[in-house]
Amino acid sequence: MTAAADKPHLSREHLLDLLRQMIRIRRFEDKCAELYTQEKIRGFLHLYDGEEAVAVGVIPVLEKRDRIVATYREHGQALVRGVPMTTVMAEMYGKQEGCSRGRGGSMHLFDAATNFHGGNAIVGGGLPLAIGLALADHMQGNNLVIACFFGEGAVAEGEFHESMNLAALWGLPVLFVCENNLYAMGTALALSESETDIQRKAACYRIAAEVVDGMDVVAVEAAARRAVHAVRESHKPYFLECRTYRLRAHSMFDPQLYRDKAEVEARRQKEPIVRLQGWLQANNMLHPDDVPRIEAEVDAEIAAAVTFAEAGTWEPIEQLTRFTYADSAVPAGR
Amino acid sequence: MTYREAVRQALRDAIKRDERVFLMGEDVGRYGGCYAVSHGLLAEFGPERIRDTPLSESGFTGAGIGSAMAGMRPIVELMTVNFSLLALDQILNTAATVRHMSGNQFGVPLVIRMATGAGRQLAAQHSHSLEGWYAHIPGIKVLAPGTLEDARGMLWTALQDPDPVLIFENVMLYNMTGKLAADAGPVDIDKAAIRRIGRDISLITYGGSLWKTLEAASALAAEGIEAEVIDLRSLRPLDDATITASVTKTRRAVIVDEGWRSGSLAAEVGMRIVEQAFWSLDAPIGRVCSEEVPIPYPRHLEIAAIPQSPKIVAAAKSALGRS
Numbered sequence: 186m187t188a189a190a191d192k193p194h195l196s197r198e199h200l201l202d203l204l205r206q207m208i209r210i211r212r213f214e215d216k217c218a219e220l221y222t223q224e225k226i227r228g229f230l231h232l233y234d235g236e237e238a239v240a241v242g243v244i245p246v247l248e249k250r251d252r253i254v255a256t257y258r259e260h261g262q263a264l265v266r267g268v269p270m271t272t273v274m275a276e277m278y279g280k281q282e283g284c285s286r287g288r289g290g291s292m293h294l295f296d297a298a299t300n301f302h303g304g305n306a307i308v309g310g311g312l313p314l315a316i317g318l319a320l321a322d323h324m325q326g327n328n329l330v331i332a333c334f335f336g337e338g339a340v341a342e343g344e345f346h347e348s349m350n351l352a353a354l355w356g357l358p359v360l361f362v363c364e365n366n367l368y369a370m371g372t373a374l375a376l377s378e379s380e381t382d383i384q385r386k387a388a389c390y391r392i393a394a395e396v397v398d399g400m401d402v403v404a405v406e407a408a409a410r411r412a413v414h415a416v417r418e419s420h421k422p423y424f425l426e427c428r429t430y431r432l433r434a435h436s437m438f439d440p441q442l443y444r445d446k447a448e449v450e451a452r453r454q455k456e457p458i459v460r461l462q463g464w465l466q467a468n469n470m471l472h473p474d475d476v477p478r479i480e481a482e483v484d485a486e487i488a489a490a491v492t493f494a495e496a497g498t499w500e501p502i503e504q505l506t507r508f509t510y511a512d513s514a515v516p517a518g519r
Numbered sequence: 520m521t522y523r524e525a526v527r528q529a530l531r532d533a534i535k536r537d538e539r540v541f542l543m544g545e546d547v548g549r550y551g552g553c554y555a556v557s558h559g560l561l562a563e564f565g566p567e568r569i570r571d572t573p574l575s576e577s578g579f580t581g582a583g584i585g586s587a588m589a590g591m592r593p594i595v596e597l598m599t600v601n602f603s604l605l606a607l608d609q610i611l612n613t614a615a616t617v618r619h620m621s622g623n624q625f626g627v628p629l630v631i632r633m634a635t636g637a638g639r640q641l642a643a644q645h646s647h648s649l650e651g652w653y654a655h656i657p658g659i660k661v662l663a664p665g666t667l668e669d670a671r672g673m674l675w676t677a678l679q680d681p682d683p684v685l686i687f688e689n690v691m692l693y694n695m696t697g698k699l700a701a702d703a704g705p706v707d708i709d710k711a712a713i714r715r716i717g718r719d720i721s722l723i724t725y726g727g728s729l730w731k732t733l734e735a736a737s738a739l740a741a742e743g744i745e746a747e748v749i750d751l752r753s754l755r756p757l758d759d760a761t762i763t764a765s766v767t768k769t770r771r772a773v774i775v776d777e778g779w780r781s782g783s784l785a786a787e788v789g790m791r792i793v794e795q796a797f798w799s800l801d802a803p804i805g806r807v808c809s810e811e812v813p814i815p816y817p818r819h820l821e822i823a824a825i826p827q828s829p830k831i832v833a834a835a836k837s838a839l840g841r842s
Contacts, residue, residue, distance in 0.1 A: 252589070286622025295621035302588065303621060307612045313578045314613060317585015317593075324541070324567065324591060344608070347578030354573065508623040509657045511681035 195403070197470045200461065203402045205479045206245075207237040207458050210261040212483050213270060216491065217260070217277060217291075221437050225494075226277045228290050229306075231258040235400075235432035238457035239364050240265045242405025243332065243425070246413050251330045252300040252318050254311040257292035258364075259304040262334060268296040274490035280497025287500055288508075308369075309342030311335060312361075316348050319357035323420070330416045332360045338369025340386065341377050352422035353390040359422040360412055361392070364399065366431040371443035387424035399427030400457045403464075432456060523693040525667045526556050526632075529674040530594065534564055537592055540678060543570040543579055544596030553598045554634055554693050580606035580631065584614050584683075587629040592678050597633040600649045600687065614683040615658030629683045630674065635663075636689040636727045636777055637825050643813035646821070648777035650687040650726070651784030654754040660684045661754040662708055665729035667697045669752060672706030684708070687754075689727030689777075711758035713765065717747035720835050721765040723788055724775035725751040728826050732775050735831035746835060754784055759791055766796045771838045773805035775826050780808035805834040 210233060220226045233240070240261040244253070255262045263273055268284050276283030277291055285295045292306040302318065305311035315333035322329040339345050340363065352359045365383055367374050374381050387394035393415060397408040405427055412423045430452045434441050441449075453459075465471035533540045542557060548571040551558035561569040572579040576597060583595035597603045603610070614627045637646035654661045662677065662684060664670045670688065677684035714729065715736050724732040729750050736746040747765050751757065766772045772792055776785035789804045807826045814824050836842060 283622070285620060285624070288622050289620045293620045295624050297621075297624040302585075302625065303617070305613070307608055310581075310608060310612055313581020313609055314585040314588070316578060317582040317587070318589045319585070320582050321586035321589035321591045324586070325589075344577050344581070347573070347575035348581070350573060351575060351578050351582060506657075508619045510660075511618065511623075511626055 200403070200465060200470065201475060201479070203241055203406070204458065204461050204465070205483070206241045206265055207402065207461070208476075208479050209483045209486070210237045210240070210264055211458060212480065213264060213487055213490075214260060216487050218437070220277070220491070226291065227279070228292070229257065230291050230437045231435065232433045233258055233261040235452065235456050236364055236366060236429045237261055238402035238405050239334075239362065239399050239427045239429055242402045242427075243362055243409040246406065246409040247330060247332055250300070250327070251332065252302055254302045254315040254318065254331065254333045255294075255304050256308075256311060256334055256336060257304050257306040258336070259294055259334070260291070263294040263296065263301060266296070266299045266301050268294060268299055268301055270486055270490040271493035272296075274494040275497045278494040278497060279499075280494055281500040282493070282497040309335065309339040309344040312339065312344050312348035315359050316351045316357060319352065319359045320355065323355065323357055328358070328417065328420070330358050330360055330413055332362060334362045334364060336369065337363055337365040337367070337374055337383055338372070338377065340383055341369070349387065349390040349392060349422070353392050356421050358416045358420050360416050361387075361422060361424045363424065363426045364429055365426055366429050368431060368435070368443070370435045371439070371441075373443065384424060384426040392422045392424050394424035394426065396426045396428065399429030400455055400460060402457050402461055430456075520667065520696065520699050521693065522667055522670050522688075522695045523554065523556050525670040525699055526674070526688065527558070527560070529671050530557060530560060531563070533594070533675055533678055534560070534568055536675070537678070539590065539592040540594065541568040541570060541591065542594045542596060543572055543583060545572055545574055545598050547571060547596050552596070554690065556693070557596070576602050576605035577609050580609040581613065583629050583631070584609055584617075584627050587627045588617070588625050593629055594674070594678070595629065595631045597631055599645060600633050600635040600647050601644055603631075603633050603649070610653075610659070610683070610685075611656055615656050618682065619658060626681045627683045628678070628681050630677045630686060631683065632686045632688060634690045635687040636691060637809075637814045637821060638691040638727070640816055640818055640821055642816040646814035648809065650685075650754055651776065651778040651787070653685055654784055654787070656755075658682065659755065660708070662686045663726035663752065663754055664688065665692070665726050665750050665752070667695070667699045668703055669706060671699055671703050673708050675705040676708045680708070687726060691727045695730070709753050709756060709758065711752055711761040712750045713747060713761070714750045715746065715748040717745035717769065719745045719769055720771040720773065720838055721747045721749060721762075721769045722773050722775060722831065722835060723749045723751065723762060725754060726777070728775045728777050731826060731828045732831055735828040735835065738828065738832050739835055744835065744839060744841070751788075757788065757791065759795060762788065762792065763795045766792050767799045770799055770801040772800075773807060773831065773834045773838055775807045775831055777809055777825055779811055780806060781811060783808050802838045802840070805838045807831050807834050
């Protein structure tokens with residue numbers, strides 16, 4: 186890859202695509218929230234509202250053969266990665282046409298076809314898994330990049346530190362993407378970390394780090410290009426901290442007693458879709474019909490996904506225990 | 520040959536046979552393994568395949584899971600079962616769940632080995648027998664090799680399994696010596712074995728307690744009681760058929776398990792006998808388990824805390840109405 190290829194393409198077409206991908210996530214999740222109130226979607230539902238620029242900035246920079254490990258707030262990552270919206274929505278419904286056969290739900294989207302290694306609902310639990318995927322790559326010599334998403338809350342977990350150390354010690358191609366949205370559920374960063382400048386922790390493990398405004402999709406993409414390039418070339422880990430903000434509640438059960446409405450409102454004014462749209466307008470790159478067209482296209486896709494999920498079927502109870510173990514377990518003695 | 524050497528031979532064989540196999544854990548390389556199981560393997564296979572790890576049980580167990588998902592066949596050594604508790608998140612929340620949770624898109628063909636059991640005066644934090652706990656978890660398989668043949672043969676079969684397999688090696692067995700056939704190879708990992716045939720009572724056990732139970736069976740034979748000794752070998756899945764057939768024949772059962780009595784594997788086995796062979800029983804089922812106490816350091820107290828042959832003999836005689 187040349188240095189020029191590492192730079193973002195600021196063409197109108199590319200910027201509109203970034204905008205479209207963010208709008209696609211936003212409107213998909215707005216529909217999910219609506220379906221949640223209708224009890225079509227149950228369990229925990231963690232929305233990405235405000236953080237879309239991270240997934241949209243990072244994931245398209247990866248190659249198809251690369252692997253992704255995500256958290257329980259992973260609808261955006263799955264959609265940008267190319268997991269079909271139909272199967273994601275069916276998964277939210279718990280239908281067997283879902284991307285995890287309906288067994289996982291919102292927090293456990295998996296898709297082998299796109300090397301999407303799942304939503305992990307144990308904070309920090311995905312990091313050791315990413316180390317293992319990278320270790321396999323190291324031993325197999327495939328020159329992959331393993332992108333591992335996690336929130337700043339995970340930084341307090343031992344598994345974060347174990348994983349950072351292992352990645353650096355063994356020289357593994359992991360791109361650590363910290364989505365710092367300032368709150369670990371309801372606990373503000375300053376209440377959970379003695380060092381709130383998260384990226385500084387990477388230096389302790391001799392891992393190169395960069396901080397980026399996670400509300401600016403163009404900046405995230407530029408940083409991701411540098412980061413992915415560095416991992417691919419050096420076979421070493423890289424730490425990208427994306428400073429972002431979660432505009433909605435942690436989950437649908439969260440009354441948000443821990444922050445002011447004014448704080449959220451102020452952030453709403455600077456959220457990534459507003460930001461990019463405003464920038465495009467200011468630079469005369471947005472035609473009046475662009476956003477309505479994108480919204481109409483996305484809404485049609487969402488409607489089709491809902492239709493797909495509604496038409497989906499429930500896994501027969503007779504199959505309840507299937508895939509606890511592989512169907513084709515090797516016969517004894519072999 | 521010792522049990523330790525049998526495990527080592529199994530490791531060597533597996534690493535030679537399959538280029539995807541590697542061993543990873545604390546002190547498996549330069550130190551030669553906490554219990555000297557992997558001694559010499561680093562020189563033979565190099566640091567990529569005999570991989571020393573930092574003291575990061577969760578981290579390197581997760582690394583085993585991830586590399587298994589991506590096509591490798593890792594063997595993770597967790598040194599001892601007490602340290603495995605630091606990796607419990609990865610074992611239970613990831614290894615055991617991924618296949619089901621992902622709708623069969625990803626599997627975890629991982630083998631985790633660890634030492635278990637008391638008897639070396641290592642006190643309350645280094646003497647657990649938690650294999651019964653692990654046997655509670657759907658999505659993993661749990662093995663307890665009690666013989667040289669199984670120490671040698673279970674590993675390869677476990678590595679062929681598409682799902683995570685935990686192998687518990689009792690610390691008191693590592694120095695056990697015996698003969699192993701030159702062509703000893705893979706063994707099945709889903710059947711119990713009858714280690715002694717008898718007609719009067721079934722003594723059901725596994726792992727380190729197997730030899731204490733066989734000793735008890737010899738003592739019982741001297742008194743004219745013919746005990747059948749079942750070595751469970753696999754704690755998950757349990758081989759119900761072998762257990763039920765034996766108890767149906769002998770009509771009496773005592774279960775010997777080094778785990779603590781409450782909520783023990785022995786409780787599970789006993790309940791299965793009740794469910795499947797209740798009408799065959801001539802006496803209440805007996806249990807010999809560890810006492811409900813953290814394992815103490817002094818020798819005499821440690822001996823008293825865990826199953827011993829005299830207790831097994833007494834429990835068997837009690838089930839037979841003899842004193």
